[in-house]
Amino acid sequence: MATLSRRVPRALLQKGPVQLRTYASPSSFKRRTGIRDGDGTSDVPGEQPTGRRRRDTAFLPMPTSQLTHLLFQPDHLSRLTLQPFHPETITPAVVSQALKFPHNDKDPFRIFGLPRNLLVEFRILSAPCSVVRNVTIDVVNRLDTASQASSANHRLVFTGATGCGKSVLLLQALQYCHARDWIVFYFPRAVNLVNSTTTYAYDVRTRLYQQATFAFQTLQRFLTVNSHRLDQLKTTVDVELERRATIPVGTPLSDLVRAGIKERALAPTILMALMEELQKQTEFPVLLAVDDFQAIYCKTKYRDPQFSTIKPYHLSMPRLLLEFASGQRQFARGAVLGALSTTNVEFRLPLELAEALGVPPVSYDGPYIKRSSTLQTYSKGLERVIVPDALTVQEAMEVFDLWSKDNAMPSAPTDELFLSKYSESCGNARDFVWKGLLASLSI
Template sequence: MLSLSKCCRPICRSLLSVSDSRIPQLNTQARHYAKARPPVVKSGRQGFMKGQKQINRLDSEDIEQAASKRKRYTMFVPMQANQLTHPLFESEQRDRRLQLQNFHPEILTEAVVSQGLAFSHNDKDPFRIFGLPRNLLVEYRILSKPCSVVRGVTIDVINRLDSANQEGSANHRLVFSGAPGCGKSVLLLQALQYCHARDWIVLYFPRTVNLVNSTTSYTYDPRTATYLQPVFAFQTLQRFLTVNEARLEQLRMQSDVELERRAMITAGTTLAELVKVGIREQALAPTILTAVLGELDKQTAFPVLLAIDDFQAMYCKTKYRHPHFARIQPYHLSMPRLLLEYAGGLKTFARGAVLGALSGTDTTFKLPLELAEALDLPTPPDSGPYAKRSRELQAYSKGLSRMDVPEALTVSEAAELFDIWSRDTALPAVPNDELFLAKYSESSGNARDFVWKGLLSTLTR
């Protein structure tokens, strides 16, 4: 063993010398492969450290230059007004603003049916804070101001809300149904804006599909044997406080709220302070949201509106999975369960209403059998007397009332909508009766198709 080790020592020394001499060259080549740099001169004892600092400085400069170039080419930067020299921007239409009367509760009568009204420009408007369905969001970004056409069904909903102002929500749980694109989401938005202007406390869920499509985090709570959604509850509390802070400051808790770690919020605290507790600590947001709605059940100072778009999604199996990889039922998630309790009448507001709108935009969450039978709507083809039904979902859908939205716009309603888009310079063609009748016939009077497949399709020609 000794003789073997002595024989191997020269070979090992030669290998180590060769490897040591090649390692710096390989590293230098790897660093300068992408971009040629001047060689780093090493001198003295600190030569290596100076060279390393120079390399690090060059790397940081390249990273900053690449980031600035990527930001310059990928970020949308609007042009300055003085750069818009094309005749299109200098025409007389540039000074023409979309002049519409504001959407105000006092003028919402039969006299304004088939008339376009603009929503007020306020940073705390519900549709600006809670958000909008995707189609409406894109439309309002194209138009110079958000607006809608008052229809006959709008007046019917307002009359129901006026009666719910002094009554409980047990008898005022409406679900808007109708053909896809007939205007259910717009009708729900009009009801939301009306209630907010009439000094209601409003809570709006424009995309309820996000509660059940596994896009937000969830944790299991052994205390309640349900899955909590703290992030979504936290965001809901933030938006709810922004819209209703002035009203929540006037309401005080009527009972104590027990939190974790033996903490307690005593009675007499304002509801605004209760909401802020859930905003300060995200883990407590689901508990605080349940407590806030529980306090709103008892008070009678302000009516409460709970508006839910994509209403049918709460009654479908969610895309969340439990540890055995089976899909979680909606009533086992904290947020859908809370909404289902108010929709099914298990919890009610002393003053207020619950409104929902069915949607077929997301085909993975279709109308379930239990909800279709409760609303007396056509059932799925595979349903029958022997089809399996969920008793829990039947209980949550009991007592719901259906309100049908007309499938087609009337000629006067479509004409007003056509006039709004043409006055807002959204049509490249000259607006005339022939163009209007052609687009109205092509869409069969459907509100969404009239805008997207009719009016906006002229932009691609």
Template sequence: MGATGLTHPIFESAGAPGRVELDVGVLLAGGLAGPGGLSPGTVARFEDEDPSSPLRVYGVPKRMLVEFRILGAPVSVITSTTLSLIRLLHEAGRPLTSSYDPDSDAPATTRPNARIVLNGRAGTGKSFLLLQLASYAHALRDWIVIYVPRTRALLDGSTPAVYSLQTQTWAQPRAAWNLLSRIGRANVALLARMGTQRECDRDAGHVKIGTPLTELVNLAGQQQTIDHALAPLLLDALLTELSIQTAHPVLLAIDDFQALAMGRSGYRDPQFKGIRPHHLGMGRLLLEFAGGRRAFARGLVIGALSRSDPMFPVPPQLAAALSIPDEFTPSPRSVRERRSAQLASYLEGEGKRRERALRAVRVPDALSVREAAALFEVWLDAGRETGADELFLGKYAESSGNARAFVWGGLLATLQTAK
């Protein structure tokens, strides 16, 4: 849900009685607005005034949105993991030093494996890290940012799906149009300067070489039908163009990544059997780029495993593909678990593409004292409260440094009780 999704006056925080303007800098490329800079323990505000910012265009997960509304501003704390991911972002987006064909089986020797999945305990801030990286890349003004904050919404059966004989998948026209239009709004300036490198024939007409990429978005928008039948084809064409161009790096950030590897989605076929996510158009498209079947010449694909919803646990096949230890698994894995060979080809790669396979990056279980202290100060400042070191240390110890438990179970409970 975008920042303008909640229009009722109860959700308006600007100018509300008892509210103060938070004195924090905006997360910008190379540092923050104002003194200081990008360092662990610095509180940064997400850009929410630019109509093309990821927060405004793509929205954020529901829990994050509620936290921003309570606090009165979209802010987060910069951690050591944030800086590590930013360094990886710059490394993955550097100009090519030799020719590179993303459709070839040959490994990309000019750059590191640019496909990672953030793993960690629930509440460690993996979704915040994704949004931080997407906002930072957008602030660089040279990156094309594609951010999927709610992957489960693509697979829960909430939008129509129609079987396509052309692709042999269940196309999701409305979901494809939703993502396509958001990509166009978030990257309108860059897409307008980039032209197509391949000719393609669509039902709406012939797209010649050199046509601005924004025209692919406009072609889908010109269709007056409700189902947006051309959207899946045009979204695929746009991502193909972004994968072969080398002028601008591309960031593809996918939250709730484990939903792509679930055994069944919320969709049903005519026999009322559950459809696997990789048999859906949107699920297969994301898996192709995440698993290495398709690749961006310059860029980074990063996902995050969400462990907050027991209805969407991390599937055993995904955990095995990422070599994730059993410490996060609520119950022992069954040796009789059915595994899909087709899904394994996406997660583990085939042949030389195994060098492009996904790898897991562990997010620390706890915030450092400095990072937690920065959160403590900004929440007290937002509530116009005063706190003591004993209160901070007590809440930090109670939550074991877990970011979500520290804010929701510690600070919010204390401030609400005090009021």
């Protein structure tokens, strides 16, 4: 007991029996586990250092030569033969049929980006495609009319239940206009304009908070998609820049955009000058498409120096979109399209926009609830386009056939499987795919 008391504190001996444990030395532990030091050296005697750090990555890509299983053979891709999504094929004859978007490095959805759910779907499918619906034909016909009229008369907002296909319809309209030789703008995630993820700085001249980084990225993507059209348009007035620099009259709009890309601080000024030139020109119709449209009407995450919330119309990018949505700015030829989203609960449909569109509000709308007169002004004149909440049986059958031919479903396609998944999802497009056909996949 005397020996034990010298090793263990007396307070522990008074509480009861003590269990003594011995631990392996660091070198013994590393020998048994194979763990090395961070620099690639080892404490195990007689073992040579590796000279480089070991990669403990769980998932590494396999060489193509080892993918010999039939599952990885490309023969199943040949069965997914679809007609191309081309303006000449968008007729009532192709309703309830799937069409494949063209594979081009300058396609708008490849450059501007996609909503998150569509991005994942296109990565799973062997080719990006969508099903043409009756509402697609209606929107296309209205765009044909808008190509010869002012955008003030064609400001459409797609509404409907969650997952009914509003973003897909907006993408179809974007691809149609791009193929019809329109100049196109596309904002697939307008939430990023107001969630305080980009830099901003107050501009005394405009009395707005300029978002130079987002304007810079917008100019880059816009030039990539529309470069061959911008080469044919020229400035009609001198564009005054900082440091007493001026872009003279007659400069191609492509060179004007490159000036904003060359110096990021000038991007907001160049973007405003570009939009003013596009408003006046009549050679090409212009499409402005905004997904998460309700976000530019919501409270932002940005803060001023007093830590007060900045209104969306005090930020340069949302302000620009709001002016076109309200008709205060308008293209001589073109249209403004928006799609509501209910995925992000932080940016829900505001009351002012809901009342302007005739949509049931998501919050209490009593007569004593305060409304913003500014947001009501920016909401005037918007026209609602209702997207059906459910797919028809023919449309759902085409979606089912599309995923089964692409070997994306883990089970064999049968009529019973189709009817069960269609009934479970109540025909909702997103639920039919993600909670039905792909429910057992780990993505």
